[in-house]
Structure formats: C-alpha cells, structure tokens
Amino acid sequence: MSTIANTDNWLEIKAAAVAALPPSVVEFIASLEGSVHSESHLIAILHMVQAETGWLSTEQMGAVAQLAQIPLAKVTGVATFYHYFRLQPRGKHMINVCLGTACYVKGADKISQRLMDNLGIQFGETTKDGMFSLESTRCLGTCGLAPVVMIDDQVHGPVTPGEVSLILEKYLKKEKTAPKA
Numbered sequence: 001m002s003t004i005a006n007t008d009n010w011l012e013i014k015a016a017a018v019a020a021l022p023p024s025v026v027e028f029i030a031s032l033e034g035s036v037h038s039e040s041h042l043i044a045i046l047h048m049v050q051a052e053t054g055w056l057s058t059e060q061m062g063a064v065a066q067l068a069q070i071p072l073a074k075v076t077g078v079a080t081f082y083h084y085f086r087l088q089p090r091g092k093h094m095i096n097v098c099l100g101t102a103c104y105v106k107g108a109d110k111i112s113q114r115l116m117d118n119l120g121i122q123f124g125e126t127t128k129d130g131m132f133s134l135e136s137t138r139c140l141g142t143c144g145l146a147p148v149v150m151i152d153d154q155v156h157g158p159v160t161p162g163e164v165s166l167i168l169e170k171y172l173k174k175e176k177t178a179p180k181a
C-alpha cells in the first residue's frame with residue numbers, strides 16, 4: 001500500500017490517498033463532494049473503511065482526512081472516541097467475552113482475566129502472532145449458557161476459567177492442521 005506523499009502537490013496527495021483506501025470508500029467520499037456538512041458523514045466513512053479492511057490504520061485515517069477535507073485531528077478524534085473502531089489489525093480469530101449481566105454474575109470477569117493472562121493482551125488488542133483479538137461485548141442472547149465466550153461465529157458456554165486454555169489450544173491446533181493456502 002502506498003503512503004500519503006510527503007509533498008505539497010495536491011494531485012500527488014490525492015493519488016496517494018486514493019491508493020490507501022478501498023475503491024468503494026473513495027467513491028462514497030467523492031459522492032459527498034460539495035456537501036456542506038461532510039463532517040457529519042465521517043462516522044459512515046470510517047465504518048466503511050473498517051468493514052472493508054477490518055481496522056483503521058494511521059494511513060487510512062490520513063487518506064480519509066485528505067479526500068474528505070476534514071482535519072486529521074477530527075478523524076482520529078472520532079476513531080479513538082468510539083470503542084467500535086479498531087486501531088489495530090484484527091487477529092485471525094475474534095474472541096468476544098460477554099460481559100452482560102447474566103454472564104457477569106456467573107464469573108465473566110474471571111474468564112476475561114484468564115483470557116488476558118493466557119493471550120498476554122488486554123481488551124481491544126491482538127496477539128503478536130496475529131492469531132487472536134480480544135473484545136468484550138454485551139448480551140449475546142444466549143444467557144442460558146452463561147458465562148459465554150464467542151470465538152468467530154461459535155458460542156462457547158458455560159465456560160470455566162480452567163477451560164480457557166483448552167479452548168484456545170483447539171483453535172491453535174486447527175491452524176496447525178489446516179492446509180496451507
């Protein structure tokens with residue numbers, strides 16, 4: 001991916017910004033041209049970038065700022081304010097720990113702590129090997145299985161702290177035995 005050019009030339013800056021973003025996002029920003037309140041579309045733009053690429057890089061935020069002509073501080077401010085936006089790449093497997101009331105009462109905090117200890121990361125982070133990202137979520141609608149951990153699209157529950165490493169190992173084993181692309 002090209003970087004935003006270190007130049008005063010607007011055409012070069014624009015070309016680098018276009019190259020840094022998915023085409024659908026570039027088209028959406030172009031469709032907003034002339035809009036007096038283009039800043040109100042910022043959240044929608046950032047949603048689109050994240051939906052396409054899984055996260056928001058510094059380069060992509062810079063490109064959004066340039067193409068939409070919104071101050072970079074505003075773009076990064078919105079991206080860091082909303083917990084929904086990811087500022088790190090997603091891991092291969094997304095772990096969501098339910099911290100809804102039913103799960104919390106049944107020990108979701110202990111499950112969370114065990115996951116953080118085993119993975120060596122906090123909520124919102126990704127392991128160095130890029131294998132797992134850890135997030136918390138509200139009720140997943142499966143309170144009968146509390147406490148619940150969702151990995152990718154699979155719900156695990158009820159989970160005990162002792163089972164955490166076994167569950168993680170299952171995913172790691174799957175990776176090792178999966179045929180190489």
Ligand code: FES
Pocket residue numbers: 098099100101102103104138139140141142143144146148
């Ligand atoms: S509170 Fe966790 S699934 Fe409902």
